[in-house]
Amino acid sequence: MTFSFTELIKERQNDQFKLHKQYVSPANVRVNEIIGFDKIYVRGEGAYLWDITGERYLDLLTGYGVFNLGRSHPKIKQLLHEIIDLDRPNLVKMDNPLLSGLLAEELVKRMPPGLEAVFFVNSGADAVETALKFARSATKRPRILYVDHAFHGLTFGALSINGGEYFRRGFDPLLPGCTMIPFNDLGALEKELRHKDVAAIIIEPIQGKGVYMPHDEYLPGVQALCHKYGTVFICDEVQAGMGRTGKFLSCQHWNVEPDMVTISKSLSGGYVPVSACVMRRDLHEKVMGGLERSAIHSSTFSQNDMAMAAGLATLHVLDEEKVVENAANMGEKLISELTRLKGKHDMLIDVRGKGLMIGIEFGPPKPLNLKAAWAAVETAKKGLFTQLVVMTLIKDHHILTQVGGPGVNINKLLPPLIIGEAEVKMIVDAFDDVLTATQKFPGRVWGLSTELVKEALRS
Secondary structure (H helix, E strand, C coil): CCCCHHHHHHHHHHHHHHHHHHHHCHHHHHHHHHHCCCCCEEEEEECEEEECCCCEEEECCHHHHCCCCCECCHHHHHHHHHHHHCCCCCCCCCCCCHHHHHHHHHHHHCCCCCEEEEEEECCHHHHHHHHHHHHHHHHCCCEEEEECCCCCCCCHHHHHCCCCHHHHCCCCCCCCCEEEECCCCHHHHHHHHCCCCEEEEEECCCCCCCCCCCCCCHHHHHHHHHHHHCCEEEEECCCCCCCCCCCCCHHHHHCCCCCEEEECHHHHCCCCCCEEEEEEHHHHHHHHCCHHHCCCCCCCCCCCHHHHHHHHHHHHHHHHCCHHHHHHHHHHHHHHHHHHHHHCCCCEEEEEEECCEEEEEECCCCCHHHHHHHHHHHHHCCCHHHHHHHHHHHHHHCEECEECCCCCCEEEECCCCCCCHHHHHHHHHHHHHHHHHCCCCCHHHHCCHHHHHHHHHHC
């Protein structure tokens, strides 16, 4: 009997929610049902998804930032077919593969000065774990600093430097020696560094949870203090990197030169899990420089040819199609147009970000009847109003977005970096419409709150 994915998917497509309820996560299925995300998507191309009924959706989730180049990019598909057909000797392991050397070379070209050694792994959290291990080993110091609201992944070490109590709760005790300090506070940083026992501080230059921005003097100040006290400065570029903010790395907006950079998500164009920790050569040598320790840190699928080829193809497309430049231009237009809506809608209190990494923050309305509605949903669960906006955007405008983090009224947008002016207009018009609809109570936005409030109170 011939096995065919085409036939298998055709036969079982309608079973996907039943399968997840039985074998994967019934709770997650229930969440998607409540918020209206229980669609059966059958195709993805560019900035859009199509469901089983033929309806088209603008995807501003992009797999949490994986699809910077959009979905099913034809050039990347072509190159991946090519590498499969070459029958390369993949994962020999006692080997130094060509493609990983080529990808490392291309990444180093795009890095700030001094970052010359590359370690490949499989996910953003893996890259963060690598950075933590190397920083501790190279400095012979025990402590790691991180900042509030930070998100660096959910593996055990990465969770230990997570700035959100929501994600940490229930997994204690976590990795010892990890200390949280305030974001944008150089005084708090220096107070910790004076002890001279801090191996590293890890920071997202633009924070993924909430899209919180650094003050212009903050990252340069962090760099100067790290140099002064011998601490490794790690920039986590897993989500904000790869051109998302209008530069290859978000830290390049502030002209800083970190000691390590972690990068992942869209590095493979969305096809193969891959990540990298790029660091100063001297840090790498202190950890893996001797013959006996040359393999002291490793990962089975690190440097696999499919991932390396996908990474090379992605970097080629970024350059050839001027994707980073488009992210800068479209991001400027989108932020400007969304900011203009603040004069029209009093619940829209902030629009921030760089390039196409954007946070839209909401606050309480002024009319008394709307204040009561706001208080009702926010008392049930903080941040619930933004979930109503997310639900209305997909229901009425077929636009996928996300809440910017637990307990915050921030709508986060991560559009594909290939969007054009048509998508910018679509996004702005949709937010204008939804915010206009919030002025009517109960209305179509507030009316979606019933099930959400019930679930929030039940939990």
